[in-house]
Amino acid sequence: MDVRRAGTRYPGGDASAGISSRHAFSFGPHYDPGNLRFGPLIACNEERLAPGAGFDEHPHSHTEIVTWVVEGELTHRDSAGHATVIRPGDVQHLSAAAGVRHVERNDGAVPLTFVQMWLAPRTPGGTPSYEVIPGIADSTPYALPAAGAMLHVRRLAPGARTALPEAPHVYVHVVRGDVRLRGAHLHPGDAARLTGAGDPGIPEDPIHRETVAETAAELLVWEMA
The missing domain is CATH 2.60.120.10 (Jelly Rolls)
Incomplete structure (x- = not known):
């Protein structure tokens, strides 16, 4: 990440x-x-x-x-x-x-x-x-087949959790609010770039793919091939 x-x-x-x-x-x-x-x-x-x-x-x-x-x-x-x-x-x-x-x-x-x-x-x-x-x-994906990508919108109440997609590339952009991902605290305008999710050669605890809202939050999440 x-x-x-x-x-x-x-x-x-x-x-x-x-x-x-x-x-x-x-x-x-x-x-x-x-x-x-x-x-x-x-x-x-x-x-x-x-x-x-x-x-x-x-x-x-x-x-x-x-x-x-x-x-x-x-x-x-x-x-x-x-x-x-x-x-x-x-x-x-x-x-x-x-x-x-x-x-x-x-x-x-x-x-x-x-x-x-x-x-x-x-x-x-x-x-x-x-x-x-x-x-x-909320949580309705929007597909962009031309780019091999899918956009997920996540709106979270304080304390809510959401799982990130399993994909070779996942991009998380924080629109508003504060969230925690893999121990990192993300704030408005921050982004996380994740690679290798879903790769059988990179085992990962499912909790590491979760984003936890510390306040009410809105995220744009790209799932990309």
């Missing part, structure tokens, strides 16, 4: 434009050859947009983009004609495939916070697609 603290994220954005970004992986001018990806996950960005702020139209290609709104509302428009408002509890998935352009803005009156995760597809190219799952239920 490799724990990455919120304070070690690479800073980005543009404060004068009302944009604050924190990157978990090598991103833009923050090039780190030792932190390019974890499994198919190549970005986990915490974004904060002031009212009226946003990202003007920009391109993406060969990337599976999943967005989770923490607070506020995210307005999305893309070159394929989709125009939506994403709210807390919704899962937004944009498959950029051979290429798509989109706009992301905070058109609301309150600050917007969201987590955006990029995954590399197993096969590049194809036709872009877009999907929103409104109000996804």
Whole structure:
């Protein structure tokens, strides 16, 4: 298990434009050859947009983009004609495939916070697609077959436990609250990268795959091949 603290994220954005970004992986001018990806996950960005702020139209290609709104509302428009408002509890998935352009803005009156995760597809190219799952239920997995990945949302009451998936790569991002995993205390913005779960050559006590909520908590958990 490799724990990455919120304070070690690479800073980005543009404060004068009302944009604050924190990157978990090598991103833009923050090039780190030792932190390019974890499994198919190549970005986990915490974004904060002031009212009226946003990202003007920009391109993406060969990337599976999943967005989770923490607070506020995210307005999305893309070159394929989709125009939506994403709210807390919704899962937004944009498959950029051979290429798509989109706009992301905070058109609301309150600050917007969201987590955006990029995954590399197993096969590049194809036709872009877009999907929103409104109000996804707790523990309901969202599959990304194109990247060989599955997203699990975990909302925990204080003292509650949840088992992590058994997979070659598991990425745990703490959205809110405090949790304990394998003796490590994780707080908002912290992440844990686990490898080898489910490998018969690496025996493990099941309790080591459990996350315990020390306060009310919300987690995004990626199960990846």
